[in-house]
Amino acid sequence: MKYRKFGKTNIELSVLGFGSMRLPVIDNNQANINESEAIRMMHYAFDNGINYIDTAYPYHEGQSELVVGKALKHRYRDKIHLATKLPSWAIESYSDFDKYLDEQLAKLQTDHIDFYLIHNLHANVWPKIRDLGVLNWCDNIIKSGKVRYVGFSIHDTAILFKEILDSYNWDFCQIQYNYMNEDIQVGTKGIEYAYQKEIPVIIMEPLLGGSLVQLPTQIKQLFDNAGKDHINMALQWLWNKKEVSLVLSGMSSMEQLVKNIEYASKASINSFSAKDYDLMEKIKNEYSKLVPIPCTKCRYCLPCPKNIEIPHLFGLYNDAVVHKDKSQWLYRVIYNNNIPEDRRADACIKCRKCEAKCPQGIKIANWMPKVHSELYEP
Ligand code: SF4
Ligand code: SF4
Structure with missing residues (x-):
């Protein structure tokens, strides 16, 4: 496993994090996690160098935090960095902040969360929880020792990302990013801005919810012709960047986990050759041709009188x-x-x-x- 120093902390996190939103389930029921298999996978991950696990209040209809808590209990809790997220959309009053955090601590069977994120900030929810005092509350949970580091996750525009990033002394942030999302949501501009501010970036959806695994045939063929493993290339494209601290993967099977650990063992900044860059450019261009609206995200069309983004x-x-x-x-x-x-x-x-x-x-x-x-x- 490879590790990277995490921003201004003295912590070295594994380049691959264990995402707990797609755990193995029974009867295709998201609320019915195959607990023994999920815990077996987590322990394998921890024993093979992964030292960061990410969950959230709503994952698996509330069951993910319970299973992660069981997996960490006893011998792993002190060795593994635990991340979970405040359900920002559920907050109606200042007292709700503590209510959810205390419930999560109980579910996770721990007295502190290492990395706590305000989950899924977007144009709708950010002004509301900001005005309810979320930033003041972040100061308080660090002072109380319930949380070590605070960050946020976002699926919105680079503009809102910058606004939120500049509004507080965040320890880290988490965004959706992959080789097909360079100009979508926060994108490359956003990770470069965070890097410049020395705020580490955690990547979610590195394989675009599986879309970069099950590629259209003509795109997969381009990887095959170059003799490249398309999943490895998608992950190395991220690890190649100095702005990327950690890549989260929501793994559903032991097979995926073993493979991802193997990929992560080769992670390195600036590892791409000129040929690799050329191949990925070609693939992005060909893939983009399958895209119906040729929008380049230049934003010249804005503002719209109805405030449509x-x-x-x-x-x-x-x-x-x-x-x-x-x-x-x-x-x-x-x-x-x-x-x-x-x-x-x-x-x-x-x-x-x-x-x-x-x-x-x-x-x-x-x-x-x-x-x-x-x-x-x-
Ligand atoms: S002006 Fe056209 S290309 Fe640019 S962001 Fe608007 S719709 Fe997209
Ligand atoms: S209301 Fe519709 S047509 Fe008018 S600027 Fe907005 S998106 Fe364009």
């Missing part, structure tokens, strides 16, 4: 269409949970002010009903 919605739509089989659900969750109702695609009044400014000539207003019908779930 046009490039963000187009990004969600494109990903939902391209990765229909594997991760469409993820983009629907983001659209329905994170985008305020009055800023969704169906709020478009077809004024077409945006279209006059779009250098790609995209008929934005015509796409809006398609975006909404693809992503909206009543």
Whole structure:
């Protein structure tokens, strides 16, 4: 296993973290974790160098934290860095912050969380919990010793990411990032900004919810022709970057775990050759051709009089269409949970002010009903 120093802390974290949102389950029931197999996998991970485990309040309908707590109890708790997340969307008052943290400590059978994240900050929830005093509360939980380091996770734009990053002395942050998401959500601009501020970045969805594992045939062929393992290349593309501290993978089987540990043993900054960069550029270009809306995220179309984040919605739509089989659900969750109702695609009044400014000539207003019908779930 390879390790990287984590930001301004003196902690060395394994480059691969164990994500606990896709644990093995029984009868395809997400609330029914195959506990013995999940714990066997976690112990194998810990015994083979992984020293960071990530869970969250809602994973596996609340069961993930319980299983992680059982796996860590006794001989592993002091050796492994435990991360979990505050359900930001559930907070209604200041006292709710402590209520959820105390419940999580009990479920995890521990007196402290090493890395605590404010989960899934987005344009809808951030102003609300900021005004309820979340940043003051972060100071308090560190002082009390219940939490060692605080961070946040986000699936929103680079603009909101910067605003949140600049609003507090965060110890770390967590974003969705992979070779197909360089310009989507926080993207490359965001990780470079965090690096410049010496805030370590943890990567989630490195394989885009499995979409970069089950590739379209013509894309997989490009990797095969180059004699490259497509999963290894997707992970090494991340570890190659100095801005990436740790890559989380939500593993569902022992086979995946063993393979990922093998990949992580080769992780290295600046390991890519000129040939590797060329191959990944070619693959990104070919993959992008499968994308329906040719939006470059230049943002010239904004502001929209209805405050619709046009490039963000187009990004969600494109990903939902391209990765229909594997991760469409993820983009629907983001659209329905994170985008305020009055800023969704169906709020478009077809004024077409945006279209006059779009250098790609995209008929934005015509796409809006398609975006909404693809992503909206009543
Ligand atoms: S056409 Fe729709 S998306 Fe474009 S500026 Fe007008 S309301 Fe906004
Ligand atoms: S102007 Fe066009 S290409 Fe640029 S972000 Fe808006 S829709 Fe996308």
